Each structure stands twice: as C-alpha cells, then as structure tokens.
Amino acid sequence: MQLRIAFLGLGRMGLPMAIRLARAGHDVAVWNRTAGRAAEAIAAGAHGAASAQEAVAGRPLVITMLSDPDAVLGLLDGLVLDPGATLVEMSTIGPDAVAELRKRLPAEVALVDAPVLGSVPQAEGGALHIFAGGTAEDVARCAPALSALGTVEHVGPLGDGAAVKLVVNVATINSAVLLGEALGLAARLGIAREAAFDALGRTTLGPIAGVMRPRVTASHQPTLFSLGHAEKDLRLAVAAGARPDGVIVAARRALAEAHATGLGDEDVSAIVRALADGDSSSQSG
Numbered sequence: 001m002q003l004r005i006a007f008l009g010l011g012r013m014g015l016p017m018a019i020r021l022a023r024a025g026h027d028v029a030v031w032n033r034t035a036g037r038a039a040e041a042i043a044a045g046a047h048g049a050a051s052a053q054e055a056v057a058g059r060p061l062v063i064t065m066l067s068d069p070d071a072v073l074g075l076l077d078g079l080v081l082d083p084g085a086t087l088v089e090m091s092t093i094g095p096d097a098v099a100e101l102r103k104r105l106p107a108e109v110a111l112v113d114a115p116v117l118g119s120v121p122q123a124e125g126g127a128l129h130i131f132a133g134g135t136a137e138d139v140a141r142c143a144p145a146l147s148a149l150g151t152v153e154h155v156g157p158l159g160d161g162a163a164v165k166l167v168v169n170v171a172t173i174n175s176a177v178l179l180g181e182a183l184g185l186a187a188r189l190g191i192a193r194e195a196a197f198d199a200l201g202r203t204t205l206g207p208i209a210g211v212m213r214p215r216v217t218a219s220h221q222p223t224l225f226s227l228g229h230a231e232k233d234l235r236l237a238v239a240a241g242a243r244p245d246g247v248i249v250a251a252r253r254a255l256a257e258a259h260a261t262g263l264g265d266e267d268v269s270a271i272v273r274a275l276a277d278g279d280s281s282s283q284s285g
C-alpha cells in the first residue's frame, strides 16, 4: 500500500530512513532544517519540500526524526498537520516529551511514539527494531510504512515506546562507559589494550566490547551515534526517574565532561577511548 508521508529531519538516521521509504514505493516529501541534506533522498525518489509546513500539507502520515525534545516540540509548535493525520515520532525524546507533544497537538491528530533500536547500518538496511507506543489502531495505521524500516514491536500505550527506548539506551550507554573504565583500569595495571579486550570479550561486556573494539582502535571513526546524543539520553533517563546517586547519573557525568571537552559530535566510542586513555595517562602522571 502506497502512503503519502512527510519525513522531517534528515540527520544520520533520518536520511537513510527517508530513502528506504521512498525506495519502498511510498510518496515521501522530505524536509531538513539545514538545506542540502535532502539531495540524496530526492535522488531516491522523494520530493524536496521548501518548508516543514509544505512537507506536511496533504500528508496523512508525518514522521519526525530529530535530535531531542526541544527540536521536536519546537518544530511541531509551528506546524499545522492535516486533521486526521498521524504523527509518528521516532527520535529519542523520552516519555515526558511525548506526553507534552500529545498535549500540544490538536485532538484530531493521532500520535504514535516509535523510537528505534539500531544505528545507521540498520537504518540503511531496514533492520531497525521499532518500539511503538500508542493505540493498536494508530500503530496498525503506520505499520505499512514502518515495516520498510524494520520490525515493529507494539510495547504499550502512548509514551511506552519512548520509555522502553530510554531503558534500553541506559543499558547500552552505561555498558560503553563501564567498558572504558575497565580498559582504563587494565592500562593502569599494565595490561595491553588488546589483551584487555580479549579478556573482557569473555564477560557480560562481551557484546559491547565486540562493537567498540574496532571503533576504539581505528585511527578515524565516522560518527554513527554521537556522544552528545548519548549524553542527552542519560540526561532524559535521569529526569525520568533514574536513581539520583546511581550509576546512570555517574555515567551521564562522564559523558557531560567529555562533551564539555568538545567530543559531543564524535562517535559515542570516543567515551570508551577517553576513559581508557584517561586512566592510562593518570597512571603515568
């Protein structure tokens, strides 16, 4: 079934997702705040819109893939969606922002929160895992579009997709921070990094060590998931009720410190390297 879709936000994730939707045969209008990002999507068959309002006009399905709560709420505040349209919010913004979005949208616009597990390669390959929150009817209406992006799991009512996504990201991001600290400790104990990776690969950190190893050892790592977004996700988790004196808060502080040194746009693997090297240099100092 061909759907008329507006896709707002062509960042690292949004661009390959919009391209997949266009290649799946949907009629897709794309918009990005910074002009120029749309060219690749247009080459794949999407229509470039001059404004977000132009993109959403006459489109019953509107998808947002933006940085954070401020970006989503700020953009939607200035838009008029068609009555009867469904907004599918796919960024990682947490359940509070989804509730705020619901309050601000007119009643005749349906809302589904559908954040994604997986990164750029999964977005390119249509292999994302999508945690959808909303009514069964609203989620079912989006399914023909979302199935081009990956597997849809309807996890509960509105906001539950955003909540589950925060929980999942806390696990992944905290594991990356712990991996960095473990590598740093290994360095202080005189264990070579490769040997430390080999040993950690045999532990519960094995999966994250496997993902991070090539990224940490590469001389240049293109950003897939930015350190800044990881910090944002833990900030959202803390605001949503993570223990104030717990490990999530501590990991968030480590990311915030790395962000403050200018690593915000780097790949999240930069925190692993920074902690590994930081512990190492504190040994020599």
Ligand SMILES: NC(=O)c1ccc[n+]([C@@H]2O[C@H](COP(=O)([O-])OP(=O)(O)OC[C@H]3O[C@@H](n4cnc5c(N)ncnc54)[C@H](OP(=O)(O)O)[C@@H]3O)[C@@H](O)[C@H]2O)c1
Pocket (backbone or CB within 6 Å): 009, 010, 011, 012, 013, 014, 032, 033, 034, 035, 037, 065, 066, 067, 068, 070, 071, 072, 074, 075, 090, 091, 092, 093, 116, 117, 118, 119, 120, 224, 225, 226, 229
């Ligand atoms: N990358 C991943 O692996 C990954 C995986 C799962 C979930 N996520 C989540 O998915 C979302 C998008 O991630 P990403 O990696 O694609 O981010 P990104 O590359 O940083 O792209 C962010 C997008 O948001 C737009 N934007 C930011 N502020 C805006 C504003 N005030 N008004 C309008 N547009 C605005 C940017 O437009 P400009 O181009 O103009 O800056 C860009 O299109 C984030 O919530 C992230 O946490 C990311």
